[in-house]
Amino acid sequence: MIWDRRMETLDRAGLQELQEARLGWSLGWAKGRVPFYQERLKGWQEGMNPLKVLADLPFTVKADLRENYPLGFLAVPRQEVRRFHASSGTRGNPTVVAYTEHDLVVWAEVVARSLAAAGMKPGQTLHNAYGYGLFTGGLGLHAGAERLGLSVIPASGGSTERQVKLLVDLAPDGLACTPSYALYIAETLSQMGISPNEVSLTTGIFGAxxxxxGMRERLEAGFGIQAVDIYGLSEITGPGVAMECVEGKNGLHVFEDFFLVEVINPQTGEGVEPGIVGEMVLTTLSKEAMPMIRYRTGDLVSVNPEPCPCGRTSVRISRIHGRSDDMLIVRGVNVFPSEVERVILSQEGVSPHYQLVFEGHPSRPDLVVELEEMMPGALDGSGLTRRLTSALGVRLGVRIMAAGQVPRSQGKAVRVVSRIKED
Ligand SMILES: [Zn+2]
Known part of the structure; x- marks a missing residue:
């Protein structure tokens, strides 16, 4: 189902016209109201073609938000703000983001589109196990689900046995959470002796x-569902910036009438061609409270402009290859945890719970993949080591653990841990 057929199937010329008008508005709004942008957007003047000059304007980066903590990017009077969210701030100041009433309407709208793209229909029920609170996942999915006309079970994270009970007793159609938490729910189901066909779920909306x-296949089999990927980030709005459609299951449609996407070479800052992996840069086209111009997301993707079987005309971004922040360096070689996941989950007999552990001497640490086998003796550790080494170009260790030994996630998975002993 396409929620906003007119906008989601707009022809490219119509979309470009709309983007040009909205981008011009957004640049003027940001420059006129945010001191940071007044300085940065000196190169932009009213009357220029905004789509033509965009690539010459400077980027905004996460550090800019931290330096302007808490509300240096606010573009509206404080009394026009209806909601704040904030990042966890594990590395310094958290990032605070703000929304006007209109921003919240747009956010709910793009989440409604996303849920419809996943296959959800008005009248159905969504079990929302994203965390409610400062994190945008819970409340973001919640508002969009209500806008689409779903009933919502605001389960949030944790208390997994109770969640399983509600999944069985309230018989929701959709489950929204992180993929790692979905795995934990699936595992809890089987520990409680409940088989996938005893739950009514048809759709999984997984992201963050x-x-x-490989993880998709495990989740689809574990619940008997169709699993699709949702993408977003609080700096731009939250979940609902881009969404995979259930018909295509091959990349995420960007809601380009609200978010303008560029993909750049992270070293040079130059745009790259469709199909080439680079860093995604996003510009908000309607955001009032905190407009973001050319925000470097750190997420590595490629753009696919080819038509999609679902009929939506927006470009698709590939599933996230990893974040430039998540990239690990092992013996001088770049390693993405998501790439390790792709290799290990292509092997039969590997359970989808894993962690990457740095250990050994601080000057020359080893990276060891700790994973579980589905059945004792199912895995050949040295064969897996060879496959990882040839796929990643560097030798990683593999440690096969007993079932249940790898820590489970009840929110965002902790994929990388350090057990390096300092001298
Ligand atoms: Zn599609």
Missing amino acids: EPWSN
Whole structure:
């Protein structure tokens, strides 16, 4: 189902016209109201073609938000703000984001579109196990689900046995959470002796961490569902910036009437061609409270402009290859945790719970993949080591653990841990 057929199937010329008008508005709004942009957007003047000059304007980066903590980017009077969200701030100041009433309407709208793209229909029920609170996942999905006309079970994270009970007793159609938490729910189901066909779920809406097609297969089999990927980030709005459609299951449609996407070479800052992986840069086209111009997301994707079987005309971004922040360096070689996941989950007998552990001497640490086998003796550790080494170009260790030994996630998975002993 396409929620806003007119906008989601607009022809490219019509979309470009709309983007040009909205981008011009957004640049003027940001420059006129945010001191940071007044300085940065000196190169932009009213009357220029905004789509033509965009590539010459400077980027905005996460550090700019931290330096302007808490509300240096606010573009409206404080009393016009209806909601704040904030990042966890594990590395310094959290990032605070703000929404006007109109911003919240747009956010609910793009989430409604996303849920419809996943296959949800008005009248159905969504079990929302994204965390409610400062994180945008819970409340973001919630508002969009209500806008689409779903009933929502605001389960949030944790208390997994109770969640399983509600999944069985309230018989929701959709489940929204991180893919790693969905795995934990599936595992809890089987520990409680409940088989996938005893739950009514048909649709999984999973995001907020990178995941592979191997993980998709495990989740689809574990629940008997169709699983699709939702993407977003609080700096731009939250979940609902882009969404995979259930018909295509091959990349995420960007809601380009609200978010303008560019993909750049992260070293040079130059745009790259469709199909080439680079860093995604997003510009908000309607955001009032905190407009973002050319925000470097750190997420590595490629753009696919080819038509999609679902009929939506927006470009698709590939599933996130990883974040430039998540990239690990092992013996001088770049390694993405998502790439490790792709390799290990392509092997039969590997359970989808895994962690990457740095250990050994601080000057020359080893990276060891700790994973579980589905059945004792199912895995050949040295064969897996060879496959990982040839796929990643560097030798990683593999440690096969007993079932249940790898820590489970009840929110965002912790994929990388350090057990390096300092001298
Ligand atoms: Zn599609």
